[in-house]
Amino acid sequence: MAGTLKNFRSICKKIICIGRNYSEHASELGNTVPTKPMIFMKPPSAFVAPPNEIQIPSEWDELHHEVELGVIIDQQCRNVSKEQAEKSIGGYCLALDMTGRKIQDQLKKQGHPWLLAKGFDTSCPCGDFIDKNQISLSSSVNIWLSVNGKMRQNGHTRDMIFSVPDLIAYISKYITLEHGDLILTGTPAGVGAVKRGDQIEAGLNGDNNLKYAMKINVASK
Numbered sequence: 001m002a003g004t005l006k007n008f009r010s011i012c013k014k015i016i017c018i019g020r021n022y023s024e025h026a027s028e029l030g031n032t033v034p035t036k037p038m039i040f041m042k043p044p045s046a047f048v049a050p051p052n053e054i055q056i057p058s059e060w061d062e063l064h065h066e067v068e069l070g071v072i073i074d075q076q077c078r079n080v081s082k083e084q085a086e087k088s089i090g091g092y093c094l095a096l097d098m099t100g101r102k103i104q105d106q107l108k109k110q111g112h113p114w115l116l117a118k119g120f121d122t123s124c125p126c127g128d129f130i131d132k133n134q135i136s137l138s139s140s141v142n143i144w145l146s147v148n149g150k151m152r153q154n155g156h157t158r159d160m161i162f163s164v165p166d167l168i169a170y171i172s173k174y175i176t177l178e179h180g181d182l183i184l185t186g187t188p189a190g191v192g193a194v195k196r197g198d199q200i201e202a203g204l205n206g207d208n209n210l211k212y213a214m215k216i217n218v219a220s221k
């Protein structure tokens with residue numbers, strides 16, 4: 001079963017995203033720090049992987065970048081404890097939660113869902129599958145992102161408000177998680193704009209000398 005997770009992008013049924021899971025990021029956007037995980041979704045049509053490019057929808061002028069640790073589910077789970085949650089993890093990936101921030105702000109003011117701002121095509125660039133044995137949940141993973149060679153985000157998963165097992169246990173109370181589903185665990189501080197033609201580089205450094213990096217361009221038209 002685990003082998004097929006290498007193709008998680010083609011088998012994934014749900015991309016579940018966590019918002020405001022790093023207090024510094026919640027504060028930089030003027031949001032309160034949540035007392036329970038804040039959840040939204042992207043459709044699987046949001047996936048993109050290099051050498052394909054991120055497309056800014058034609059009537060928008062920019063997007064915000066958010067680098068995140070992605071968690072890929074192996075075993076189906078429903079209403080699991082934190083201990084069982086750990087067993088349901090099949091692997092990880094480097095993920096970007098590309099966001100139409102201006103449209104998100106308008107939607108928030110109207111009390112409408114964020115789907116357009118977060119779920120447009122190419123809003124979820126992802127790197128390759130990383131086996132679960134390469135990241136220990138007791139360690140902290142460094143996630144970083146630069147735009148045109150300038151570092152914008154450089155955070156550590158130890159600063160997450162809700163840990164990966166907390167998130168899986170919480171989500172699975174309400175939504176059955178299935179083989180291939182992806183959870184984006186929230187972004188650290190430093191989010192900012194990218195424009196057409198920008199070059200994004202992002203990476204993940206873990207224990208056991210794990211180093212993963214990915215370059216992805218924002219389409220120039």
Ligand SMILES: CC(=O)CC(=O)C(=O)O
Nearest residue numbers: 018019020021066186187
């Ligand atoms: C305010 C947001 O867009 C929430 C989000 O996606 C996050 O990672 O935090």
Ligand SMILES: [Mg+2]
Nearest residue numbers: 066097186187
């Ligand atoms: Mg995010």
